[in-house]
Amino acid sequence: MTLTALQNPALLGAGMILTFMILIMTRRLSAITALILVPILFGLLAGAGAGIGEMMIQGVTALTPTVLMLAFAVLYFGLMIDAGLFDPLVRFVLRSVGDDPVRVTIGTALLCTVVSLDGDGATTALVTISAMLPVYRRLGLNPLILALLLGLCSSVTNLIPWGGPTARAATALQIEPASLFLPMMPTMLAGIGFAVLVAWRMGVMERKRLGALTLQPLALGPQPEAPVMAEEGDPRPHAETRRPKLFLLNLGLTLALMAGLLLGLAPLPVLMMGAFAIALIVNYPSLKTQRERIAAHAENVINIVLLIFAAGAFTGILQGTGMVEAMAAALVAAIPPALGPYMAPITALVSMPLTFFMSNDAFYFGILPVIAETGGHYGVAPEAIARASLTALPIHAMSPLIAAIYLVCGLLKVDVGAAQRFSLKWAVLSCLVMLGAALASGAVPFRVG
Template identity: 30%
Template sequence: MNIWLALLGFATMIIITVVLLKKKMSILLAFSVIPIISAFIALLITHSSNFAVIGKWIEAGVGKTYSITLMMMFSLPYFMLMADTGLFDDIVKAILRHVKISAPIICMITVIVACICELDGSVTSVYLITIPLLLPLYQRFHIDKRVLPFIVSVAILIMSNTPWNPRMLRAASLINEKGASTKLFLKFMPAQIFVIVVLLVIAVYFGLRAKNKGGDQKVSISNEELLAQFKDTELTRHNMFGWNLLLTAFLIFMLIAFQTVPQYYVFAFGLVVALAINFHDQDQQNKLLKKYASSLFPVAPAVLLSGVVIGVMQESGMLDAMVKALMAIVPAPLGPYFYLIVALFATPLMLLFTNDTWYYALVPLIGAFSVKYGVPLEVVVLTLFMNFGAMISVIAQPQLYIATDLDGISMDEYIKFTFWKLWGINILLVVFGVVAGVFLPKPLWA
């Protein structure tokens, strides 16, 4: 073990994390510059003068992330287009037309609406749609309004398990194989369903608590009054709902059933077809593409450039040295379970990371360490995928300011109300994942 390479690797990881947490440097600059400086130092440590090899390290790393970035470039605009046409609004309205409003139902509707809205992968839009829509109901039925951003935040995390979600694409970029995001999505689905059920139970609890305190007494609201809160725009295409739903279902079917077809092509096909059938004017199509392109920055370039970090850390030998250092420190009996220990404490640990440094600094290290004990990288990525602490960290998720402002509570109130509940769900998920075999190399019953 080269202790100096190990120390350089840990220093690189810490420096990237600190500069991003302190907002001293943009993600793109941190991922582009810091690993290159470390690469030159690594060559000096190993007494090598072959500086040209750094280019090969970069190429190897970016080669692992370019297909994921391409998918993001087409999948995110596709679902933003579907949101603009009113596809998700129409689904929500179809649900609201057939329910009788009460406090427990309102809390359950919060889960459903937030999950549907998060299908486009945009955290901001979920808060902007769900909280203004449902806050008046929370107030009229005397439900603790701190419940609203809490439920929405957990729902956002739950629905990050879709093959096109930015969180899933970050996780999938760590696994160098075709269709990685679809593969992870399918394997994580039992855990996702479990968390949805847990969140619905929590929602019913808070609704019943409000009802038992008299929140439902002499309170009524018509479905028409609730539906009136949905506003159409010039982009709304109610007449295309069936076609848009059919196209979306077809794309998801293609992702799952034909994993040999490049994922980015599936969504490239979907995007151009959706634009063509919804908007016949090519000038309007181009305007929409420019609008959606702005939402890709800096996330898509950050995913691409994360390959620089991964490539330099792996190809230079830093990651291997860091793993050996960890193996010397962590007691051997704990080695095979170290990733599960990290997962159990993921909520408070996430306060020390951003989303990018969680996926591109911590997870690769824990993954490489666990592989030495026979735990596949895929299992580690699945176990550490749903980083719950992001939803109480304004550094990792600055959109939380939007949520609290819309809800009319302070950030302190939100964090105090949310922290222990999030951590509890985090622990329940890990326990379920172990029992169900999702988070183990082999099921317990094998």
């Protein structure tokens, strides 16, 4: 690290992010250790000194509600899986898709798209994986395909007004969420269509691979050609945990929880905590059984919580040292004035790497207003800038700084770096398809003036 880089927060921030990504993509460090050690090192290089501790605490504290919601969401939906709530859905999917990998992957994309309309990524991951992972394991399909389709489909449907990115972009630029979403509906449909096309492509590839292996339809466990496969065995709990007589009650409780999430009746962590407590008491009244059920899902909860808190420490130092602001300012300064009228498509392109390396809050509240202000000087409306930034959502879904990827990889038992390597090129293509649709539909202007 040269003296110039140490004196330049933008270069230091870029070096920090690049170092972090190299370490986890090459598996030199686990995600959790890299998220902690890399920012501490670069924070010291930036001269933060004793202030590093406060920055990390602030970053972790900001994510506490998210951690609470995800922890109790994992426990709640884990209990619902144990009780057999999703068994009918799994049976329906099995009857519908059969043993054909193409039908399985397309069914995955369509199921994820429907489930993700509630705007909650954790719920989408839990429900889709609960329904589809037994099918993937039964047929020996690569679980990385499930992670890929989850990322593509849930990110595209996050364009809905109550989705996190749209809500953040609208809040940051003081725009009505509906004014962002309605012109983007053709873009969302194009993104969903591309995801289904990718699902078909993945299914065809798996059909050829499994055919070459002459895999028996009921075979369990990974195949040598499928990288980073899930562990062997039936993922479903034992029969004694099933509560078929409580199916309607569990379904009603889950629907009430979803309605509460959509209507905003209470903060998400509160709703998840309350639903979990009710589900635990209703399905497993015995204190001994309750402890067993919690312990059965404790590993997933601990892994997710630790990873998210580590990501909070990373973003806390990144923002606290001023690296984020410096990188944003450097990016805006690098755009020649002649390109000013093209700020909308430029925003879409630069949002791809920025949203991958930054949290939603850091990008939408820190960088997007700066880009929108710059675009305003050239006559580009803030709505256009916001819509352009939202076309980068598929890449953001692969970011190591968001909770969803750790939840998905934890449930699938695959490595985060492997999921990113497998999915990133398809995410880039999805972003370009969405940008093309946004330009064609007029939601994002190619040039103003």
